[in-house]
Amino acid sequence: MRLADCLAALAACLLIAGNGGARAADPPAAAPDAARSTTLDPREGELRRHMAELTRAWETGDRALAGRIYADDFIDIALDGARRGKCEVLDFILPAVTPAAQIKFATSGHQFVFPARDVALVTYRNRDCRQRLEGERCFDFMASETFLRRRGQWQLVAGQQSMIPADPATARREVLAIEAVLRAAQLAGNAAIIRALHAENYRLILADGRIIPREKWVADVRTGAWKPDAIAYSEQEVRVSGDTAIVTGIARSDWHDKQGAPQFARERYTDVYAERYGAWRKLSTHLSCLEGGC
Numbered sequence: 001m002r003l004a005d006c007l008a009a010l011a012a013c014l015l016i017a018g019n020g021g022a023r024a025a026d027p028p029a030a031a032p033d034a035a036r037s038t039t040l041d042p043r044e045g046e047l048r049r050h051m052a053e054l055t056r057a058w059e060t061g062d063r064a065l066a067g068r069i070y071a072d073d074f075i076d077i078a079l080d081g082a083r084r085g086k087c088e089v090l091d092f093i094l095p096a097v098t099p100a101a102q103i104k105f106a107t108s109g110h111q112f113v114f115p116a117r118d119v120a121l122v123t124y125r126n127r128d129c130r131q132r133l134e135g136e137r138c139f140d141f142m143a144s145e146t147f148l149r150r151r152g153q154w155q156l157v158a159g160q161q162s163m164i165p166a167d168p169a170t171a172r173r174e175v176l177a178i179e180a181v182l183r184a185a186q187l188a189g190n191a192a193i194i195r196a197l198h199a200e201n202y203r204l205i206l207a208d209g210r211i212i213p214r215e216k217w218v219a220d221v222r223t224g225a226w227k228p229d230a231i232a233y234s235e236q237e238v239r240v241s242g243d244t245a246i247v248t249g250i251a252r253s254d255w256h257d258k259q260g261a262p263q264f265a266r267e268r269y270t271d272v273y274a275e276r277y278g279a280w281r282k283l284s285t286h287l288s289c290l291e292g293g294c
Contacts, residue, residue, distance in 0.1 A: 044112045047068040047120055047147060050154055055105050061095035071155035079141060079161050079278065104129045118149035128278065139278035142166040165242050174240040175245045175273050175280055183231050191222035199281040207267060207289040243275040250290065265292040
């Protein structure tokens with residue numbers, strides 16, 4: 001086991017032990033350098049300033065500032081389980097010149113452990129908010145970070161994050177928002193949005209049993225092979241279990257065929273979504289014909 005893994009596990013154990021074996025409620029969100037009633041360990045004050053600078057670097061797209069805090073041998077275990085080095089992590093820091101690049105962090109519940117004079121373990125909860133195709137999307141995760149003091153300077157050498165599932169009510173709102181965005185994208189013929197909000201392995205199962213992969217579905221929207229005049233949903237119900245959401249309902253679609261004759265289909269549908277790395281993406285759709293030209 002790597003040193004960073006051991007230190008992160010030790011921090012988690014100490015945090016649980018300090019709470020009597022149970023997770024304590026998070027205190028109100030506060031900036032890492034917020035004032036406290038007790039005297040800080042000088043090392044904690046230094047680390048809080050570094051973490052505030054790192055937050056500012058991510059929010060403003062300042063790679064140079066972040067690069068001074070991340071050690072050259074920094075290793076990160078991201079929400080998707082990927083192992084990334086310093087350069088790969090810095091590539092995710094984008095200039096905040098467009099709404100899509102703007103990130104806002106809100107951290108809380110910081111715990112500092114100093115197992116040795118020049119070693120620090122920090123755990124905290126973070127809320128990450130950013131603009132996505134379906135609107136602003138916020139997600140929460142727990143983070144553990146390991147700092148080493150080298151030549152008198154603290155450097156971040158290891159980090160790991162774990163997703164905190166959204167509460168069911170929030171998840172239902174987010175999934176229904178994506179359903180609305182996808183409806184509008186079909187009407188507008190916006191294949192880019194269709195592609196972005198469907199998982200790579202998405203499958204559409206039509207009422208006649210045919211299976212349409214994502215790229216064929218995207219191509220049909222892009223070329224106008226599927227160009228509805230109207231889409232209306234009813235009886236929508238969303239059930240959420242962890243990072244999976246199932247949407248059931250009835251969809252009525254109206255369009256004109258190649259001869260210009262009006263057509264319609266009324267179908268019962270089931271959509272399956274999965275949350276990956278803070279974003280919901282559609283995995284599958286299954287249609288059953290109720291009436292019309294399904």
